[in-house]
Amino acid sequence: MAQRGPVLGLDFGTSNSAAGYLCNGAPRLIGMGPGQTTLPSTFFFNFDTRKTLIGEAANQALLDGIEGRFMRALKRVLGTPLMHEERQILNERVTFVDIIARFLNHIKTRAEAQAGTRFDRVLSGRPVVFHGLNDPREAGAEADLRACYRAAGFDEVDFMPEPEAAAIASGALEQTGEVGLIVDIGGGTSDFSVFRSTPDGVSVLANHGVRIGGTDFDRAISIERVMPLLGKGSELRKVMGPGASPVPNAIFNDLATWEKIPFLYTPQTRRMVAELVQMAFEREKLGRLANLLENELGHEVAFAVERGKIAANAGHGTSVIALDQIERGLCAALPPEALSACLAAHARMLGTGLRETLGFAGIGAADIDRVIYVGGSSLMSVVSDVVKAECPDARHSFSEVFTAVTDGLAIAAARG
Structure with missing residues (x-):
């Protein structure tokens, strides 16, 4: 029987993406640029050169004022009719499946060049919910993402909830008996997971999420x-x-x-x-x-x-939101109290989601030993303020917020 090839762990995010694999017992992240292990999930279609730019190159083309079309946050389109609608971009008619597949293939090609091997199998992170509990678009969203991976050239596609991957990366496998809470605030979703570390691995007691993010x-x-x-x-x-x-x-x-x-x-x-x-x-x-x-x-x-x-x-x-690109000297003030007011409704949703997660797990806030924050938006004070108010006695850890999911996927992919 032929030996199966290595598995790439890949976290396709609303704002940024990352990939990695296990090398000599430790996660090795794919370099996405000089000193960069994450890639902005952005696209720019240059009308002059007729080329498609990805990541930082796409962002720079937009900021340079080059004529073209910029796209971001396409993960939020998964499971909606927009995914399969053809539209004319540059010289061809494409769907969002085609566009996302090209982005994933770009990462696959980079990974294979750096690892010196083919990756025909992928373990992808997925949010606990794409749109919401019992939302009819949920199954379609995962099916759409699977279709994107297959179109990108992967033969086998498996999924792992992103908070579970983050728990693995946090060292939960070595902390037998610990009860932890993963707070994963991405660009488009906020996921909560309660887990217990056991000798056999990470036992997820409850997963829950709300469709808000950065x-x-x-x-x-x-x-x-x-x-x-x-x-x-x-x-x-x-x-x-x-x-x-x-x-x-x-x-x-x-x-x-x-x-x-x-x-x-x-x-x-x-x-x-x-x-x-x-x-x-x-x-x-x-x-x-x-x-x-x-x-x-x-x-x-x-x-x-x-x-x-x-x-x-x-x-x-x-803080000041500078809008000179519209009108010289135009700006919008953003004092801390205005930021809090703008995000007050989101804070309430986060608090509700957290309490519901604890209820699903059948435990109280006092039972949480450690809170692990994941995702760039978890660094927002509105997030930690809510969680610390609910779990004041827990240890709060902010290490590797940008790559914890990818690290965990790489570890889990090698185990699986």
Whole structure:
């Protein structure tokens, strides 16, 4: 019987992705660039060269103002009808399955070059929930992701819940008897897992998740602090008779949502906004929106919001979301109290999700020995504040938040 080849552990994330395999008994992460072991899950389709750029190259092309289409947060499309709709990009008609498959193949090719071997098998991380408990899109989301891996060239595809992989990476296999809580806050989902370390491995007592993550934090901040500068909440003159009507919110909600931004750059949307400018009491604000759409600056604004969020979370006073790309000197202040207010609803959802997880596990907060934080967005103070309030007596660990899932997948892949 032929020996089966090695397995690649791969964490395809909403914002960033990583991969690794076990080498000499330890996880070895795939280099994604100089000094980088994570790859932004981003795409840029260059209209001039007709090439597709991935990761940091895609981000840089966007920031350089090159003419093209930028995409991010495609993981959130899994399980929706958008995944299989064909659309014209560059010289061909493709689906999101095709696009994500090319991204995964890029990682596969890098891994094979660095490891000196083929990876036909993959152990992929998956969130506890893609969309929500009992959501009919759940099964379709995993099936879509499996289809992406197969289209990328993997013959065998298995999945492991991301928090379980993080528990393995945290050394849970060596801590017999410990009861731990994994708090995995990604770009699109927040997962909680309660586990107990046993001599036979990690026993997961409960998995639970809510569909909020770092991109939702960004969206809330953008809607509350940035969109009012572009006309959200302002009023329009009625076409007939006196009075006023509010500017429709839909365009601002889409503009604050990473995966929906590319679909706003249409002649129809630009014409609609031009009409709104003519009817607006505050033309200057709606004029900024028109300028943003005309110059396709939506993702630059989203990056600015993300930078402002990170700076505000650092706790050095009032942060500023710089919007010079729209108008010189334009900015939105983001003091710590405004950040807390923007994320208050998300904090409540996180707290509810955590308490529900403990209930599913049949234990109390006092039974948790250690809390392990995973994912870049777990560094947000709104997250740790909620968890520490619920589990004040536990040890709280923030080591390897960006690569813990990938490390665990690499270890589990070799064991399995």
